Amino acid sequence: MIIKSFKNKRIKHKNGFGLIETVAALGVTMIVVTSMVSMSLYALRSTQQSQLMLAATKLANEELERVRAKRDTTTWSAFLTAVNGCTQLSPCSMNELNVVGSQNTFTYNNVDFRRSFVASYPIPSDTNVVRIGVTVSWKFGSSTYNKSVYNYTDLSNWR
Amino acid sequence: MVTNLIKVKGYNQKYLKKSFTLIELMVVIAILTITAGLTTSVIVSITRSYSKTQITNELEQAAGFASQKLTKELRNAVAITNISSTSISFSDHTNDVITYRVNANQLQRRSQLAGTAFRALTDTNTTSVSCPSGCFSELNSNPKVISIKMKFTSAGTEGGTAFTGSVDINDTVVVRGTY
Numbered sequence: 001m002i003i004k005s006f007k008n009k010r011i012k013h014k015n016g017f018g019l020i021e022t023v024a025a026l027g028v029t030m031i032v033v034t035s036m037v038s039m040s041l042y043a044l045r046s047t048q049q050s051q052l053m054l055a056a057t058k059l060a061n062e063e064l065e066r067v068r069a070k071r072d073t074t075t076w077s078a079f080l081t082a083v084n085g086c087t088q089l090s091p092c093s094m095n096e097l098n099v100v101g102s103q104n105t106f107t108y109n110n111v112d113f114r115r116s117f118v119a120s121y122p123i124p125s126d127t128n129v130v131r132i133g134v135t136v137s138w139k140f141g142s143s144t145y146n147k148s149v150y151n152y153t154d155l156s157n158w159r
Numbered sequence: 160m161v162t163n164l165i166k167v168k169g170y171n172q173k174y175l176k177k178s179f180t181l182i183e184l185m186v187v188i189a190i191l192t193i194t195a196g197l198t199t200s201v202i203v204s205i206t207r208s209y210s211k212t213q214i215t216n217e218l219e220q221a222a223g224f225a226s227q228k229l230t231k232e233l234r235n236a237v238a239i240t241n242i243s244s245t246s247i248s249f250s251d252h253t254n255d256v257i258t259y260r261v262n263a264n265q266l267q268r269r270s271q272l273a274g275t276a277f278r279a280l281t282d283t284n285t286t287s288v289s290c291p292s293g294c295f296s297e298l299n300s301n302p303k304v305i306s307i308k309m310k311f312t313s314a315g316t317e318g319g320t321a322f323t324g325s326v327d328i329n330d331t332v333v334v335r336g337t338y
Contacts, residue, residue, distance in 0.1 A: 019183050026190055033194065037201050044209050051216045055326075058223065065230075065331045072333045073299045096306070097298055097331075108327065109215065159338075 049140065049147065052111060056136040056149040059108070063115055063134045064153050066094035073097060076128070076157040083119035083130065091116035091135070112139040128157040207322075214313055215324035218286065222311040222326040225266055225280040225288075229259055229307065230332050237336035239303055244293035247305065249334070261294050266309065286313050303334040 071079045082099045086092035093104035093116050103116035114137045122131040132155060137148035179187075236249035236257075246260035255272040264287035267277035281288065289310045298304040307330040314323050 019186070022179075022183070022187050023190075026187065026194075030194055033198050037198060037205075040202070040205050044205050044212070047209065047212050047216075051212050051219065054216065054219050058219070062329050062331070069298070069304050069331045069333045072302055072338070073304055097304065109325065 052138055052140065052147070053149055055108060055111075056113070056138060056147075057151065059113060059115055060134040060136045060149055060151040063094055063117055063136075064132060064151065066097070067117060067132045068153070068155060070094065070097055070099065071155050076159070079155075080127065080130070083132070086117060086119040088118055091118050093117065112145075114138070114145055122154055130155050211322055211324060214322075215326070218311055218313045218324050218326045221281045221286055222309075222328055225311075226307065226309070226328045226330055228268075228280065229266075230330050232257055233305060233307075233332045234335055236334050239297075239305070239334060239337070242295050242297060242305070244295060245290055247295040252336075259295075261288050261290050261309065264288060281311065286311055288312075298331065301337065303337040305332045305334065306330070307332065 067083070070082065074082070083092065085101060086099070090101060091103055092099050092101055094100065095104075103114050105112070105114050107113070115134065117132050117134040120131050120133070121127060121129065123129055131152055133150060133152040135148055135150050137145040139145050140147060232251070233247070233249060236251055239247065239249045240256060241248040241258075245262070246258060248256055248258040250256050253272065255270055257271070258269045258277075260267050260269075260277065262277065265279040265283055266281060266288040267279050269275060269277045289312070290308070291310055292308055294307060294309050296306045296308075298306050307328060309328040310325055311328065312323055312325045
């Protein structure tokens with residue numbers, strides 16, 4: 001039985017490996033190599049994205065601190081006036097301690113970032129609490145500003 | 160028994176007789192070389208940007224730790240005793256005077272009560288700190304609002320190519336004790 005099968009094999013492979021077989025083997029090798037490369041590319045890209053997310057979270061917190069500083073350096077009514085126009089349709093950003101009526105676009109570590117915040121009343125009947133929501137979005141590679149980080153804080157009239 | 164049989168039947172002889180021709184072998188080697196070349200260059204660039212990302216990531220963590228420690232202490236300060244573009248001193252509730260300064264490319268901290276010397280907050284071997292546009296400045300006097308701007312850089316030489324990762328810190332702190 002064993003002898004027979006070996007005989008058959010020998011007859012089939014009379015001509016050794018052909019080019020077709022070698023190319024097929026190469027094809028398999030290339031598929032394996034390509035998938036490994038694309039896997040590591042994917043891993044790299046997600047590491048870069050998580051790093052950018054970390055950076056964006058830090059940038060969002062910086063903005064929140066500036067808005068908080070704005071509240072603490074003016075009266076509550078002046079603060080409300082300053083952030084009054086900061087809605088989803090026309091978001092604001094901070095320049096040192098001044099509220100600017102547009103989003104802030106800048107480059108950080110060769111990546112284009114956009115930073116803006118909106119102000120709203122989380123409790124509709126209470127004008128002593130203002131919710132500041134900061135959105136930081138970024139452009140990675142040739143994509144648009146499709147990744148973003150959102151963070152918010154509620155500021156109250158504590159004085 | 161089985162291997163003997165193959166040898167007896169001349170399997171090896173046949174294999175040697177009718178296998179690759181030189182042309183076939185060269186075609187295979189050419190394809191393999193092209194594949195290997197492309198793969199290697201891709202893998203090298205992946206490795207390089209991976210280690211770069213990792214260095215920036217670690218730097219981000221280190222800078223975040225240092226700036227959080229500084230902002231937390233500064234926020235709870237009672238008064239600012241001295242401020243310049245590269246150093247800031249403030250007193251806290253325990254009558255301690257804490258000084259932060261950027262000196263010799265390091266962010267250093269000293270507590271007067273503890274009586275210790277200036278100590279760096281980040282790894283002195285890998286990380287350096289600079290003030291491209293002044294590290295400490297006062298934005299508002301009553302209450303005191305301090306702006307902190309620092310640049311943390313870290314140099315690496317992975318894969319034979321030197322590169323620098325950098326992280327900017329841009330904090331605004333209201334000193335609560337000065338309300």
